[in-house]
Amino acid sequence: MLDALKFVQGGVAKKDFVPSLTHFRIENGTIKGFNGSLGLSSPINIDLEISPKATPLIKAIQTCKETVSINVTPTGRLCIKSGKFKAFIDCTPELYPDVEPTGNIIEITKPLLPAIKKIAPFISEDASRPWARGILFSNQSAFATNNIVMIEYYLGYQFPVEINVPHAAIKELLRINEEPIKLQISEKSITFHFEGNRWLKSNMCQLRWPNVASILDKPSNQTPVHPELFNILEDLKPFTDESDRIYLSNNKISTTSLSEQGASFEIDATIANCCFNRNQLSLLENVAEKIDFSLAPQPCLFTGDSLRGALVGIRI
Numbered sequence: 001m002l003d004a005l006k007f008v009q010g011g012v013a014k015k016d017f018v019p020s021l022t023h024f025r026i027e028n029g030t031i032k033g034f035n036g037s038l039g040l041s042s043p044i045n046i047d048l049e050i051s052p053k054a055t056p057l058i059k060a061i062q063t064c065k066e067t068v069s070i071n072v073t074p075t076g077r078l079c080i081k082s083g084k085f086k087a088f089i090d091c092t093p094e095l096y097p098d099v100e101p102t103g104n105i106i107e108i109t110k111p112l113l114p115a116i117k118k119i120a121p122f123i124s125e126d127a128s129r130p131w132a133r134g135i136l137f138s139n140q141s142a143f144a145t146n147n148i149v150m151i152e153y154y155l156g157y158q159f160p161v162e163i164n165v166p167h168a169a170i171k172e173l174l175r176i177n178e179e180p181i182k183l184q185i186s187e188k189s190i191t192f193h194f195e196g197n198r199w200l201k202s203n204m205c206q207l208r209w210p211n212v213a214s215i216l217d218k219p220s221n222q223t224p225v226h227p228e229l230f231n232i233l234e235d236l237k238p239f240t241d242e243s244d245r246i247y248l249s250n251n252k253i254s255t256t257s258l259s260e261q262g263a264s265f266e267i268d269a270t271i272a273n274c275c276f277n278r279n280q281l282s283l284l285e286n287v288a289e290k291i292d293f294s295l296a297p298q299p300c301l302f303t304g305d306s307l308r309g310a311l312v313g314i315r316i
Contacts, residue, residue: 001068004042005058007198008033010172011040012054023051025096032099038168039099039201046070051096052078052089060087101199103186106160111179115142115153116170118307121283122151123167134166134205143212148280150215150299151287151309163190164205172200215310220301222290229253230285232265233278239263245314246278248293257316272296275314284311 005024011033013021018036025032031044033054050072057078061068064082071079078089116135122144124132129147136143139162142153163185165173173180173192180192184199191201232253236246239255239262247254248271254264257275274296284291288302288309295301299310 001044001046002058002061004031004044005061007042007176008040009054009058010175011035011038011200020051020092020094020096022054023092023096024054024057025051032096034097034099036097037166037203038172040172040199041099041201042198043196048072048078050078050091051094052091056087057089060089063087099201101184101191101193101201102189103184103191106183106185108180108182110155110157112137113173113177113179114306115155116173118287119144119151119153120167120170120174122146122149122309123170131164131206131208134164135170136162136164136205136207136209138162138209143209146280148277148312149283149309150212151307152212152216153307156306161185162207164207164209165190166202166205169200169202172202176200215299216301216308218295218301220292220295222292222301222303224290225284225288225302226267226269226271228265228267230282232267233282236263236265237278240278243314244278245275246281247275247316249273273316274300275316276311277314280311 008031013035016022021035026044026046027049029043030041032039032041060080063085066083069081073079076091078091080087080089119135119142123134124146126132126147132145132147137159140155140158142155144151178194180194182193184191184193188204189201190204191199193199233246236255240246247257250270252264252266254262256262272294274293284302287304289304291300291302293300296313297315299312301310
């Protein structure tokens with residue numbers, strides 16, 4: 001039972017603007033959570049039709065140490081009993097949204113999680129660019145951008161459709177950490193189906209994306225990333241300014257371009273004169289293996305295991 005609750009908990013609304021969405025819906029041997037844009041469903045061994053408050057129900061089941069019994073009280077509450085423990089969960093009589101998978105079924109035979117895990121940190125938080133608020137799966141690649149870094153991950157196979165999966169759904173896929181076995185796609189939604197008749201349904205992001213090739217297909221002279229680069233960036237973190245700028249020049253990485261100010265490290269490599277947001281550059285750790293800093297202030301191209309990308313610097 002706890003596994004079913006954990007699976008659907010990501011679909012519960014955090015705020016009670018629509019009170020019913022802070023509840024689970026249990027009926028027909030399934031439990032659902034829906035927050036208005038994201039829904040999850042799992043089979044559950046409870047033969048009731050009821051909408052209990054989600055958070056206290058999860059906490060109550062987590063507290064149970066012995067066999068659990070569940071019944072509905074005359075006042076309409078869900079009573080959870082386990083040994084000497086008892087909890088009463090408020091329920092809502094409000095009509096629960098009828099969320100179900102819709103659209104055409106597409107079988108998935110290759111993994112999605114390696115791509116998602118690698119490029120999810122680069123999803124944009126900029127609400128003014130809704131197309132960048134997810135991961136685009138197109139042709140043989142997956143794409144993400146935070147408007148400073150753009151990254152393309154090679155799937156190694158032709159993806160059967162073109163979809164832009166929103167960040168909320170991506171976070172749930174990472175939390176569930178299981179490969180879906182099939183997709184179900186309608187005009188405005190996508191559903192990921194998992195073993196055991198479980199599913200995750202989400203709205204879809206806009207498909208409109210910029211011309212990636214015009215950025216990533218340019219020539220470059222990439223060299224291996226300095227082995228101490230990311231350790232240095234972490235050590236310099238307390239010394240950067242409010243814009244978190246970092247300067248790379250000659251044989252030095254520093255927090256300012258001015259002499260006798262800030263903090264710096266000398267390195268045994270010559271790097272072109274350029275400037276970046278330290279945090280954005282740090283995101284390339286365990287991602288970029290080679291990079292061409294000489295392209296700055298134009299996007300600096302990089303490559304890694306099954307991926308390529310571009311990092312935009314700060315004009316000096």
